[in-house]
Amino acid sequence: MMMMMMMMMMMMMMMMMMVVVVVMVMNNCNKTNKSKQRLWRLSRFWKSQDKRKFRYKVLRRPPTQNIGIIGAPLVYGQPAFDPTFPISHLNLLQPLQGPCAAPDLLRSLRLAELLRSKGANVKDYGNLEFKAVANDFAVVLGCNYARTVGNANKQIREKVAHTLRNGESVLVLGGDHSVGIGSVSGHASIRENLALLWVDAHADINTPLTSTSGNLHGMPVSFLVKELPHLSPPVPGLEWCEPCVSSRNIAYIALRSVDVREKMFLRTLGICSFTMEDIWELGIDTAVTNALERIDPHAIVVVVVVVVVVVVVAAAAVVVVVVVVVAVKVVINM
Numbered sequence: 001m002m003m004m005m006m007m008m009m010m011m012m013m014m015m016m017m018m019v020v021v022v023v024m025v026m027n028n029c030n031k032t033n034k035s036k037q038r039l040w041r042l043s044r045f046w047k048s049q050d051k052r053k054f055r056y057k058v059l060r061r062p063p064t065q066n067i068g069i070i071g072a073p074l075v076y077g078q079p080a081f082d083p084t085f086p087i088s089h090l091n092l093l094q095p096l097q098g099p100c101a102a103p104d105l106l107r108s109l110r111l112a113e114l115l116r117s118k119g120a121n122v123k124d125y126g127n128l129e130f131k132a133v134a135n136d137f138a139v140v141l142g143c144n145y146a147r148t149v150g151n152a153n154k155q156i157r158e159k160v161a162h163t164l165r166n167g168e169s170v171l172v173l174g175g176d177h178s179v180g181i182g183s184v185s186g187h188a189s190i191r192e193n194l195a196l197l198w199v200d201a202h203a204d205i206n207t208p209l210t211s212t213s214g215n216l217h218g219m220p221v222s223f224l225v226k227e228l229p230h231l232s233p234p235v236p237g238l239e240w241c242e243p244c245v246s247s248r249n250i251a252y253i254a255l256r257s258v259d260v261r262e263k264m265f266l267r268t269l270g271i272c273s274f275t276m277e278d279i280w281e282l283g284i285d286t287a288v289t290n291a292l293e294r295i296d297p298h299a300i301v302v303v304v305v306v307v308v309v310v311v312v313v314a315a316a317a318v319v320v321v322v323v324v325v326v327a328v329k330v331v332i333n334m
Helices: 003-030 035-049 049-057 097-109 111-118 146-165 179-188 259-270 276-282 285-296 311-334
Strands: 066-072 121-127 169-174 194-199 252-254 273-277 300-305
Touching: 003 259, 066 111, 066 146, 066 179, 097 111, 097 169, 111 121, 146 169, 146 179, 169 179, 169 194, 179 194, 252 276, 252 285, 273 276, 273 285, 276 285, 285 311
Parallel strands: 066 121, 066 169, 194 252, 194 300, 252 273
Antiparallel strands: none
């Protein structure tokens, strides 16, 4: 009898201990912070079967593609750049080095070799050379360095068009955000009915009339959207640029910081957009798939990946690696 009582007491103690452990685990789960939840979502995405299906259906293309690489080290879309300042004097403590160095830095990371390993034939056309227009520092119609940026993008447009005529897909390595003007316009001059997938933390759809800074790296999309010509008056150096993409054929991926007026444009024009929060919640595979479904599925998708090389060396390395991966996926599938 005593033995039975002792066994019952031991069982009760074990049950109580199990309850305590369960409570502790539940409390610990409740204390899980947002960053841990995001890491869990990210690991779930990388292990998911859906990702493998997405990569096969959306990112795989026949390994017979010809790709032309064009370097466009443009820096004049940024604020307060002095054209007389020698590029050789720039260093990591000065953020203007990033756009100048980006094309060659991406090449040094064996981007061409990576593309060839995917079955593509790659031809590197080298870097375009841009000349600064004298006395172009002053703001003209709400735009800084308008003629310099305009002339540079016209060069980009002509080189992109020439490469497309050779039967090659084009990968433009910038450069600040403003290189998107010439990159997309070059495609539009050869191919009709474009769709634009813009991957960036910023919408870059301010116009000369809505921009508070006058920096052209925050305006490239506004020069390309067909529904915004009345808000993009003729700008010296950019008279050649004609709107070439309908707002219904534009989608944004990874938006994080959008100006009030830009939000108004996105809402009024009904432009498809996915924020970083959306990507954390849905996964990059679902976000890109949904974006491609929303824009015209029969159009040619021109993907612009905007790179910001920050001052911190470690962070810059991470950014560059991510961009190389995205760029490879984009080019193989155009």
